[in-house]
Amino acid sequence: MIKAILFDYDDTLVQTRKTRYNTIYKLSEELFKTKITEKEIDAAWGLPAEEFLLKLFGRFSSDIHYLWSIYIEFSKKDLNIPHLNAFDFIDKYKNFVKFGIVTSSSEKVVIRELNELEVDTNLFLQIQTSDHTAVHKPNPNVFEPIYGLLKNKNISKNEVIYIGDSPADYESADGFGFHFLGIAHDDRHLSYFQTGEIPFVRNFLELEEYLINQYGFL
Template sequence: MIKAIIFDYDDTLVQTRKTRYTTIYKLSKEIFNSKITETEIDEAWGLPAEAFLLKLFGRFSKDIDSLWSLYIEYSKKDWNVPHSNAFDFISKYQDSFKFGIVTSSSEKVVLRELNELQINTKLFLQIQGSEHTEVHKPNPKVFEPIFSLLNIENIDKNEIVYIGDSPADYESASQFGFHFLGIAHDDRHVPFFQKENIAFVRNFIEIETVLIYENHFG
């Protein structure tokens, strides 16, 4: 029986790829007078926050504090957009499950975006960002901090499902001992899920069907 649901953040709960690619294009052009390519962003995508910025802009500056300030300034101009029904699902089932977020993004960015979207952050037992651990997905140890909190609530690994959109999400969660449910808002990782015979859904309506009505991991 599932008692806790942990989500990836970027491209699982919110449409970060679509939103932040636009942000990065603008920042690169206006600040560094450079045209960054989609391939370059793809190569950096999913890295821990600081490594992500250095991968994109390290050839122009190694000053991570300055890069952070610029990135946050530009991000504020392009508000992130939730995936349909994502936070409605969490609100609806807040009394049925413990919810958490584990992401490679910075906690301060996630909190700012959730506040912009007027999402109640108290819906989550923990919002764990890149600052919380020295390891990151696909290393399964990334889940140790949030699991220690869930364990205090007498929730075991086999009572937890991690929902994410990428191979790294699957590899880290399954190796740690959690159940995993993929979510494919687009076709990017569908071939991987299909090849590895990984359960996945297309949207949050289907998540409700799989977890609540079908009790897939029960």
């Protein structure tokens, strides 16, 4: 029986890659007068928040507070976009299971975006960001903080499923002992899930159907 559903945030619940690549392109051109490539962003994507900014812009400034301020300033101009039915699904089942988020993104970014999207953060038992742990995916120990809260609710590892879009999401969840379900909104990591025979869905309607069929969800 599944009693808790944990989500990755970027590219799982919201369309961060699509939104933030545009933000980074504009920031690079307008402030640093350079054209950053998609390959460069790909190489930094998924890193903890501060490492991400330093990898992208560290050659222009090592002042992380400055980099944060300009990144946030530019990102406010590009509102993130939820994946279809993502938060409707959570709202629908909020009284039946515990929900949480485990992400490598910064708390200041995630909370701001959820507020902009008018998502009630109280839907989540915990929104665990890069600020809450010294380790990050694919290290399985990334789940220790949020699992401490789940244990206090008498929820065991085999009653938890983590849903994410990337290999690091799978490796960390599987290593920790959680169930895992991939969500391939696009084809970026589709072959990884397919060749590894890792269960995945393409959207939140399929996700709901999968949970009902596989785990007798509700």
